[in-house]
Amino acid sequence: MHRLSLRARLLLLTTGLLLAGLGLIGAVVSDRLERYQLDRIDDRLRSLTELVSQVSATGPPEVDGARARPELLGPGLDLFGAPYLVYLDADGSPTRSVHSPRLDGAALPPPGALRTVPTDGTAVGLPAADGSGRWRAVARPATGWDGAVIAAAPLTEADATVARLRTSSLAGGAVLLVLLTAVGWFALGRGLRPLRRIEHTAAAIAGGDLTRRVPVLAQPGTEIGHLAASLNTMLGQLERAFADRAASEARMRTFVSDVSHELRTPLFVIKGSAELHRMGGLPGPADVDRAMRRIEREATRLTALTEDLLLLARLDEAPEGQLDRAPMDLRTLAGDARHDLRALDASRPVELTGPGGTGPPGPAPVHADEGRLRQVVANLVGNAAAHTPPGTPVRIGVGTADGRAVLEVADEGPGLAAGQADRVFDRFYRADRSRNRSGGADAGLGLAIARSLARAHGGDVELETALGEGARFRLTLPLAPPPPDRD
Structure with missing residues (x-):
């Protein structure tokens, strides 16, 4: 079963369900038809026994062959739908009987079976004496004499009708099953076509084409x-x-x-x-x-x-594991950076301002590792000193902006091109490859370390630059939470 395709398995499942449904419907219809015919026969037999049981008040009439008229008797019994009529005495033994001339006497119910028919009008089934078919019989007690009247009818035509219905249902169901199976085969093939396209896409991706995508095969709301x-x-x-x-x-x-x-x-x-x-x-x-x-x-x-x-x-x-946080203010680092720049180049003008160059320096409280932040600021200051000509002005801004603590180092040097600015924080990247290297920072790791340390604190280092317009490195950090109120 697992070797069959999905299409074949779905078709087998639907065919099996359809076959079960058709079989159930056929069984129910044939059972209802059989019940309907039995009810009709029972009603006719009850009517005849009720009528005949009240005809004679002295005993069963003489219906033997000498006095009866066969040319009228047979059609009369057939008209009532009860071609076999039997009179029983008080002991339950048949005393008189009459049947339609078209019936064979050997096909009638045996006398022993007639004794078992209840006299309360309940219809029962009886076998034929020669086993050729079934009979339906109803008995009523006679009125005015001690005995009973039984009316019986063969079920040959009813059984034949049910058999024809079952044969027709079987033939029609088989044709319908074949037709629906054929239609289902093509319908399933069409319905599973999107899955085959998905399979082909997956095969192409497995072959290395990662740009392939599944095409739009159906409405977005469908499976x-x-x-x-x-x-x-x-x-x-x-x-x-x-x-x-x-x-x-x-x-x-x-x-x-x-x-x-x-x-x-x-x-x-x-x-x-x-x-x-x-x-x-x-x-x-x-x-x-x-x-x-x-x-x-x-x-x-x-x-x-x-x-x-x-x-x-x-x-x-583990960036957080490298930090030893404590409350501090970035203004301390900005003041020390100003002194460091003047010590490196006394001719270089160094200005201490607020963020963006507006106003005086402002408070910038943070909860951070002071030693690591000094390393960040030293890298930024050293970068400005190394990549600008001597005497180039540098501005150090510190304060708060947009709800964050800010420390920026801006110079008026040659600046960087856009391509250089995009890679300036890459490890081992140097904008000026011809520069002599005399220390570890010259390996191109300083700015990469500065950004990594800033991000470990939950902040970042950003660069704003353009050729001929200098460069501004901006360190931003989350502000320290205010101290709790003391009562």
């Missing part, structure tokens, strides 16, 4: 419509998942490539200096000192790069 919509939604999610996986793999390959590139240079310097010393290429103490300083510088660079990578990995896995 097929719901199925097509659900499948298209699922296929869209699968396509996005595969695209995200491919993008993630590409990013991983790029990440590994960048890490390898960043590690290669300091490792080569360290290895080269060590081999030069081993080969005797550093004859004097001054040469050894210079080589050791190079090794120390590259080792420091490797340490900073490793720490940055570990921090990013921890932030990706």
